[in-house]
Amino acid sequence: xxxxxxxxxxxxxxxxxxxxxxxxxxxxxxxxxxxxxxxxxxxxxxxxxxxxxxxxxxxxxxxxxxxxxxxxxxxxxxxxxxxxxxxxxxxxxxxxxxxxxxxxxxxxxxxxxxxxxxxxxxxxxxxxxxxxxxxxxxxxxxxxxxxxxxxxxxxxxxxxxxxxxxxxxxxxxxxxxxxxxxxxxxxxxxxxxxxxxxxxxxxxxxxxxxxxxxxxxxxxxxxxxxxxxxxxxxxxxxxxxxxxxxxxxxxxxxxxxxxxxxxxxxxxxxxxxxxxxxxxxxxxxxxxxxxxxxxxxxxxxxxxxxxxxxxxxxxxxxxxxxxxxxxxxxxxxxxxxxxxxxxxxxxxxxxxxxxxxxxxxxxxxxxxxxxxxxxxxxxxxxxxxxxxxxxxxxxxxxxxxxxxxxxxxxxxxxxxxxxxxxxxxxxxxxxxxxxxxxxxxxxxxxxxxxxxxxxxxxxxxxxxxxxxxxxxxxxxxxxxxxxxxxxxxxxxxxxxxxxxxxxxxxxx
Numbered sequence: 372x373x374x375x376x377x378x379x380x381x382x383x384x385x386x387x388x389x390x391x392x393x394x395x396x397x398x399x400x401x402x403x404x405x406x407x408x409x410x411x412x413x414x415x416x417x418x419x420x421x422x423x424x425x426x427x428x429x430x431x432x433x434x435x436x437x438x439x440x441x442x443x444x445x446x447x448x449x450x451x452x453x454x455x456x457x458x459x460x461x462x463x464x465x466x467x468x469x470x471x472x473x474x475x476x477x478x479x480x481x482x483x484x485x486x487x488x489x490x491x492x493x494x495x496x497x498x499x500x501x502x503x504x505x506x507x508x509x510x511x512x513x514x515x516x517x518x519x520x521x522x523x524x525x526x527x528x529x530x531x532x533x534x535x536x537x538x539x540x541x542x543x544x545x546x547x548x549x550x551x552x553x554x555x556x557x558x559x560x561x562x563x564x565x566x567x568x569x570x571x572x573x574x575x576x577x578x579x580x581x582x583x584x585x586x587x588x589x590x591x592x593x594x595x596x597x598x599x600x601x602x603x604x605x606x607x608x609x610x611x612x613x614x615x616x617x618x619x620x621x622x623x624x625x626x627x628x629x630x631x632x633x634x635x636x637x638x639x640x641x642x643x644x645x646x647x648x649x650x651x652x653x654x655x656x657x658x659x660x661x662x663x664x665x666x667x668x669x670x671x672x673x674x675x676x677x678x679x680x681x682x683x684x685x686x687x688x689x690x691x692x693x694x695x696x697x698x699x700x701x702x703x704x705x706x707x708x709x710x711x712x713x714x715x716x717x718x719x720x721x722x723x724x725x726x727x728x729x730x731x732x733x734x735x736x737x738x739x740x741x742x743x744x745x746x747x748x749x750x751x752x753x754x755x756x757x758x759x760x761x762x763x764x765x766x767x768x769x770x771x772x773x774x775x776x777x778x779x780x781x782x783x784x785x786x787x788x789x790x791x792x793x794x795x796x797x798x799x800x801x802x803x804x805x806x807x808x809x810x811x812x813x814x815x816x817x818x819x820x821x822x823x824x825x826x827x828x829x830x831x832x833x834x835x836x837x838x839x840x841x842x843x844x845x846x847x848x849x850x851x852x853x854x855x856x857x858x859x860x861x862x863x864x865x866x867x868x869x870x871x872x873x874x875x876x877x878x879x
Contacts (some may be wrong), residue, residue, distance in 0.1 A: 454737075458601060460601065486499040490579065497536075504535060504549060513596075525856070535549070557588065613863050617866070620863075633692065634694050634864075638871050638872060638875060646669065683707050683817070695868075703856075713846055715812075716745045722798060723741065731781060746768070748765055758801065760802040763802050774786060811838070812839070819846060
């Protein structure tokens, strides 16, 4: 009477109530993973200080604060699932030296020692063993889908606790046979990735180690089920998450009315920057700031786009991040780091090709090799111990070696000592953010992102500005991430942005 199931069945239908509970129970562990994405020093939604606007003070109760914190956690989890296609719930791993792990180990050891002592009695006592079978039964039932009626009946029949108690009282209980049945059911229900773990259970002959191993594998299967639930609800969640996040943020805003202070400052700065740029561009030649140019008022969409571009240049250590994008602060930090790296790579390649023979830049393999060398030596840019000037010194040495080799192979005039010295000096100069070549690369990258964002992500990529050809692929990958992130956040928070800009632009 075995259920006719394919191995991936656990991943082919909806989730049971129990699996929803497993997902809910994993929120705490997932929230810990979310926190690791935020760099140290980043303010949390509940740790707001030095507001740019003076909102009326209001006392909140502990209950309100806890409710707000729960709302933030739920909103962050939904946001992460919707935006991160690689989101996975992982088993909780307690630190080896933590008090919690020591206590857990002591309690578990005491339980398993007690089970071992009961089974060693003559005749054996099965009180603890029957409790374990009951827990295993409920876990196995929680894995079943609505259509698994025969398998449900089979589990219920074989793992009938009342019948098992009667067999134990009459000395007729075969605990090994029960364990064998449990392992067979686990093998039927587990994901293919767990086949090997389940198979190893059959090699364990002693009852106590076997039950410990069974629970260990069941814990992994629970995580598999929770991740299946996540993947199942993602398409639905993508449709609902915009309204859900907006509703949750509104609840937070009602409890903390100053939760848009930093957003307001952010949008006002972007509006002012655009107005100043348009005003200067509208001035007649030779006219100063006192001129009477008639600049066109920027549109709310243009202001929002420019505001999001400003997040790619944000001083995360000294400036609070806007509240509406706080959950994505780590993503913007990652994009900022990637763009900074691309700026330096582009600048190094540009000065190299300008100094070397024009012919070598047309060699795609050489360009790719040179780019890879530079990227590898910039890999640790995110580390506090990284020194860009030292890295560029090494890069200069490597680049000169590669260029000399390429010139020799292609039959071009080799580098002179003076040319090598000059190239190394120009590469080292890129360490300065005010270096002209670096500023040009930076400006062109932002222009590319701005044009792509303005296109609404509906058209092909805009033309890559000159000098960025060698890093075009990497730049387009970053652009896709950036625009997807911006567009999603716009959908969620556009009503708040529109309300703020309706006042800001009128006042301007």
